[in-house]
Amino acid sequence: MGENKKVILSGSTVTGDLTLGNYIGAINNWKKLQEDYNCHYFIADLHALTVQQDPKALRERCFSFFAQYLALGLDPEENTIFVQSHLHEHAELAWILTCLTPMGNLNRMTQFKDKSAQTKNINAGLFTYPVLMAADILLYQADLVPVGEDQRQHMELCRDLVIWWENRYGEGSLKMPEAYIGKAGARIMSLQDPTKKMSKSDENEKNFVSIIDSPKKIQKKIKSAQTDSDTVVTYDPENKAGLANLLTIYSVLSDKSVDEICKDYEGKMYGHLKVDLADLVVETLKPVQEKYDDLMKNKDHLEDLMAKGADKARVRAQDTLKKVYETTGLIFRR
Numbered sequence: 001m002g003e004n005k006k007v008i009l010s011g012s013t014v015t016g017d018l019t020l021g022n023y024i025g026a027i028n029n030w031k032k033l034q035e036d037y038n039c040h041y042f043i044a045d046l047h048a049l050t051v052q053q054d055p056k057a058l059r060e061r062c063f064s065f066f067a068q069y070l071a072l073g074l075d076p077e078e079n080t081i082f083v084q085s086h087l088h089e090h091a092e093l094a095w096i097l098t099c100l101t102p103m104g105n106l107n108r109m110t111q112f113k114d115k116s117a118q119t120k121n122i123n124a125g126l127f128t129y130p131v132l133m134a135a136d137i138l139l140y141q142a143d144l145v146p147v148g149e150d151q152r153q154h155m156e157l158c159r160d161l162v163i164w165w166e167n168r169y170g171e172g173s174l175k176m177p178e179a180y181i182g183k184a185g186a187r188i189m190s191l192q193d194p195t196k197k198m199s200k201s202d203e204n205e206k207n208f209v210s211i212i213d214s215p216k217k218i219q220k221k222i223k224s225a226q227t228d229s230d231t232v233v234t235y236d237p238e239n240k241a242g243l244a245n246l247l248t249i250y251s252v253l254s255d256k257s258v259d260e261i262c263k264d265y266e267g268k269m270y271g272h273l274k275v276d277l278a279d280l281v282v283e284t285l286k287p288v289q290e291k292y293d294d295l296m297k298n299k300d301h302l303e304d305l306m307a308k309g310a311d312k313a314r315v316r317a318q319d320t321l322k323k324v325y326e327t328t329g330l331i332f333r334r
């Protein structure tokens with residue numbers, strides 16, 4: 001099953017919680033993606049170690065993230081969902097690729113420059129972060145990798161690595177991946193700064209609704225969402241970006257068109273719309289939160305699902321690692 005489909009691979013670091021933007025992206029895309037592609041999703045817990053973590057909190061966050069994906073409806077039967085550190089192949093391939101990566105290329109990574117400027121004690125893992133990411137991708141012979149703008153340079157390094165590899169060892173063991181630009185769906189923007197995307201790693205909590213925020217928190221965040229001083233509810237993303245964002249969310253969650261919604265609020269204030277939208281978001285996320293709570297109550301079951309995902313992922317990972325060992329002159333263990 002899924003053998004002839006192209007492979008999509010996507011990793012997620014465990015900072016922040018998934019947002020309403022992720023929810024909307026998920027309901028719009030996941031079903032279709034899982035029909036068309038052989039989808040691999042993983043929790044990048046090894047990447048999380050590049051910054052200092054409290055061990056207990058990290059473990060809890062990994063469980064939570066895994067549960068959040070499942071609660072959003074990612075189906076572990078139809079997709080391969082796993083935890084990065086459960087496959088030692090990631091670290092092994094990362095080491096081999098590290099030995100192929102020129103220092104100079106890593107020195108040029110803007111994310112490293114940004115992050116290391118903000119951190120006092122910089123570790124080598126932060127520096128080689130992009131190589132581990134390349135290993136994640138190449139291990140599964142991924143065709144397509146959905147990444148945001150901030151990960152483009154890392155994607156380029158991954159593609160460079162395939163070229164360096166082929167220059168040294170010849171073609172055949174690693175597949176050249178491409179960045180996957182999904183169809184432009186509804187773009188959900190930050191609640192306080194509607195010019196930028198809603199992001200789970202935003203340092204200002206008021207900018208996003210997390211899928212596991214309490215109803216009270218959701219209501220507060222939506223009511224305080226930035227709008228303009230006009231009073232008429234119209235869809236005008238140029239001049240009324242904040243309101244347009246709320247209307248987009250409303251439209252996606254209610255299945256009503258933006259025009260219909262504007263009509264419904266004729267002669268009413270923005271406040272009315274915000275109150276109703278907040279209720280709608282709370283109602284929408286209710287089943288997600290119930291599922292999440294159930295999953296989090298049973299860690300044993302979660303660990304079983306993680307193990308099943310890892311078993312599925314291991315088939316491809318082993319296949320690649322074997323080729324890599326043979327190509328580089330290492331003896332592949334029996």
Ligand code: TRP
Pocket residue numbers: 009010011012013044047132133136137145146147151
């Ligand atoms: N670096 C990615 C991020 O911060 C997460 C990630 C790790 C990833 N490995 C990956 C994404 C492999 C895609 C493919 O978002």
